[in-house]
Amino acid sequence: NHSDTHWTLFTYPEQCNLLAQGITTIIGGACGASIAPLVETRAIQSIKKWTDISRANINWQSVSELFDELERHPLGVNFGMFVGYSTLRGNITDDALQELTRAELESVKLILTRSLDEGALGLSFGLASLGNSLALQDEVIALARVVADAGKVVTVHLRNEGSRLLPSIVEALRIARATGVPVHISHIKAIGRRAWQDFNKALAIVQKARKEENLSITVDLFPYLRTGSLLYNFLPDWILEGGNSKIIEILIDPSKRQSVLDSMKKQTLHYDKIVIAEAQKSKDVVGKTIQHIAQSGGLSPEETVIEILISNDLGVTVFSKTLMSTHLVSIAREPYSMFSSDGVGEGERKRDLTHPRSYGAFPRFLHRLVVKGNILSWEEAVKKMTSVPASLVGLGSHRGLLKQGYFADVVILDPKKIIDMATYRHPYQYPHGIDYVFVNGNCAFKKGKVTGALAGKVFRRS
Template sequence: MFDLVFKGGTVIDGTGAPRREADVGIVDRHIAAVGNLSDEPAHRIVDATGLIVAPGFIDAHAHDDCLLLSSPDMTPKLSQGVTTVVAGNCGMSLAPMPRPVPQPVTPPLDLLNRGGEAFRFATFAAYLEELRQRPPAINFAMLVGHTTLRVATMQDLGATASDAEIGQMRTLAAEALEAGAIGISTGLAYVTAMPATTDEVVRVCADLNAFGGVYCTHMRDESSGIMDALTETFDIGRQLNVPVVISHHKLSGAENFGRSRETLPYIEDAARKQPVCLDCYPYDAGSTVLEVWRVRRCDRVIITWSTPHPEMAGRTLNDIAESFGVDREEAAARLMPGGAIYFSMDAQDVDRILAYPPTMIGSDGLPHDSQPHPRLWGAFPRVLGHYARHRALFSLETAVHKMTGLPAANFGFKGRGIIAPGACADITTFDALTVDAGFGYGERVRPARGIVHVAVNGAIAWENGAAAGGNRGELVKRSAMA
């Protein structure tokens, strides 16, 4: 007797293999059979006729550390078919924070929580324990952030860490890895981590290999200095002898348009010598903290949140500057602290990076923005709809692989990201003819189109446009650490 059967659908199994007609039978939290199950009894049968039945999507780059606790229904992710998130990216994690976090919260940690009350966990283990006690609707794999470690231990974030501070950071990082973190992330492009030398990063991350962890990095430069930043990234990976994940690979600034023709072969060459992978979000605009230097390099900017002027969220910086009667830089200064969407990339570079076979999909969504970048709610359906169906940039099988089997393999998530007997029963069904992001820049926030069912660990969690309850999300570890 199956607990649940997805019947009559077309299975795309996450490996990149061609689609096939098959039923998927689930017992408890795992897939028990894939094939013709028409004569098999089941407690519940889900009619998947006309739908694609795929593994649940894995968000390779998320910032849901606080959302997992504050909104455990995880609607922005669940509604687009995501069943597992990799959070703690770009050097930012909620834990560990063994001392009171500065007020106001030090950027970019304010992207996770602006009030600071969420940074209450002295240890990473305490944070994970609360997630176990109050499980969210989806699975979570966590990184510990290097910037968080700096804030937790250093008196002067504008300096290189002392030997004693590096020792304290390494101790906190080791505790996080032992508790269940899958690796360490850095955000070396942010002011709070720019002073960190390569040596500091290597020494703080010195225990990664012993715990089988990965090194994920928002590199030091994603514009004119990107080749040097890539070289540093590969060097850190070699010194630590660990896999490297290049976060949200992009080329920022008009002077760098087209340089993906240079970066991708360099990444490919490095990957022949050491474990290297990358993720990308399917948009030509990024989103992060509002900073004057970023505004100078970008003609079009949309404000996503502002502490002194919350009413300006969703408006362009040009419009706000005009209403204030000042120039753009002065307007940005008046809006800070805040967040913004920056249109700083070339669409052809985005195409080239997305189409690169080893590229995983990550949303890089910021769930606490008042008017968020549409990637928070729509990154994965946009890959399926805009890029696979409309643009034919790659096949639907390839698109699904980029969001399922590929990240599962790169992060070492054994038994996830595929539809096969014995695998975890994380399933997403969608209508291949209608699936796409639900809104674009400046539009009203709404769920994606075409996502019909989402099952997490064998239980339906999303169905026909609404959450189904029964939170069954769990901590996901690398297989090397299981």
């Protein structure tokens, strides 16, 4: 499970929704953001922009200290972690977006080296996120080379999954080509109609690099057509280059706001298909489309987006239908692809609208691609969610297979009943067909209920 689980390991250690869909292991620190290392106070401030840390007692700095802390709090699932590029940068630069100086880069490299030595699985780049929008290729290459020297993995959230999908794929391949590091592309997809025509070209580029250059490139995907993203990502690119406070300054400045509106109106966004999933201070808009909110408020959709962002200090998550089902089938068939949830672990909360992938991703894969679609065999599908990802992150010598001497992370399911039940409107529903889930030999989920067994282990990859 490529997971965006972070603080919920402390607040919801059972990770009930993940166990219920058969997940025994989660990998955190994806897409450039991790909860360690936090060497400087400024690093803690930098991660506040993507998560609420008010309920966590941060008493660690290094990756090793984080792992020690997690081992003092029993977990329902196994946990391993990549170090996030944005988090590394936040230790040095107050999360500034300018190029690192030579001395700063050396400091980041030292922190990265220590984190890898302490058991991190590798390094993740969230090149599309706000903190990475100006990341220079030389800086990325320099850090990737450190990972290559350690014999570990780099994961990449592409810089642009829309109109610049192809250059973004090329950028990811350049990292592998320049350093020899294995590069894994997280949740590969083509967002929006303009990018759909480029998806097969993107796959062809990856296939050629693997075959002709022997580059180690892998990808993962989640089985949904609606993405979960931050609403501010629908703003023009030029407004995103100054950080959160600068964005809000521009949005409330009448002399600059019109330029933002003009740029937004040139985009081909379907506001009737963009649904508010979470808004920190405007709970009344959750579950409604931008188009509906705009009509109710007598504003244009573009003005509505700006007003919602200002009211919520940019803390707004949306679902938008931007993907093609044929793309999911195409990539699922590729031998270098694997399955992920891209979800988050939770307890029994019913807050806002979480993405249904957090409750049903893996049963959905099995039902749609194996049982219903006959796209993959059971053996092929199971491999893509067990041994293949375990091998990628360095756990393949003792996990991911039903084999004597391996840890008993086991799911018992009914192939005739397996199906996801979570929807966008009603996401908090467990799937059907998962009968038992064992974590390290302990029964953690039985016949629709979490048992309370907290048998998860923390992975420290040497």
